[in-house]
Amino acid sequence: MERRPRILLADDDPDLLELYREMLAQLPGQPEIHTAVGGARALTMLETEPYQVLICDLKMPKLDGLQVLAIVRRKYPDLRTVALTAEVDEQFRSRAYALGVDLFWTKPATEHETRLFLECVASLLGRETEVGFRGVQTRSLMDIVQMECLSRSSAVLRITNGALGGKIWIQDGELVDAEAPGLEGEAAFHRILSWKAGNFEMLPAEPSRPRQIYKPYNALLLESAQALDEAYAGLAAADAPPPPPSPLAQVSRVEGVEFVLALPADAPGEHAARGLENPERMAAWTRQSLERFRALGDHLGAGALDRIEGFGPQRHVALTTQGATEFCVGWKNTLAPDEVREQMQKVLALWAS
């Protein structure tokens, strides 16, 4: 028997919880509606039972909605999340989206708004969790590009994959240009299409963008699909050049790098380092610092920690997490902060590739 989807509602007002429960019970599929009075209770319930959707009020005492959502996003990345608020505030809206919520919704006050709200929740429940664009629909990046081109749209698609970022320019349904770390044009397009996960935004079109891609979009998509298929099947191995140096060795050759330390997030005692005589101390400091400011970010509701930069008289340092690896990269102290930032992007791009 198919299991009914489960929704968890968190609010500090029991009356509102009851009202929501009645509303959401009308959804198709008759989801199980569970309620939690307050954020702490919601977190406890999430630990004990699986849910598909969390609908969380923002204004709650002790543990507010942004704090709850920050924790939830990190611990349960597959859980769909809806932030609810009675107060329209741009800062809270942008912070909620920065946390990665699927929907930010002003509490419905009319029948029409209620219907729209229910439709959105139903749509969240109906989505697959394995693949696709979260918050929009179950589609791959290839589908999205194809859709934009077929509909003769003009837009800039900005994609982020961890610390990496890329853009694809589409003008009147034609691929005009692409940009990825260290790459432009077709090469950048193929690189972006090879990323396995990330976030995207549709930005307004930039008609003045100089054209660097002249191939039809369907030819480029086909090439990307073939390259991905070959990579997955391991067919490229036969013609492949000799194996490149290890990622750590490549990274340590980036201009300005003094040392590199890579720490698997799931193996606390392990690390790989180049250019460090005593990596254990630096590894401990890196882990402590990342953990400390992650927790602070959760507490402040400021979003997932992006990176930490340190500037000192002897050397500079940059700490970040990419995928399942934590990084600490030491930089020459002659580099300006902007140069550290720029070079760190190169390091992460090299690591990812």
Place this chain on the structure above:
Amino acid sequence: MGLLNLFAKSAPTLLRLPTGSFTVDREGKVLSGTLPSSFPAPVVRDIARQVLATFSEAAAAQLPLAELIIHYPSLKITARELRGGAIVFLAPKAPASPMSRGNSLLL
């Protein structure tokens, strides 16, 4: 449709990320600041504690630092070391760009 106006309620306030700065001595005591009074003092002390600990542990790891910048999607914290204490600047970040459609994907 007045019934659903029940949804509006005046309950606890959300922590608004402030713009401003504060100084803290080597013991973690906040000396002065320009943060709004609505921003809770325990949170300011917590930020100060984390910053000071990071500076001192870096020095212990043979990595003396004069400045730390912590980047979050919604906030940038800049801390400059001041003789064992620190001056800390908080700057909320504006949304990066208009988002007409969003937002995450698994390719």
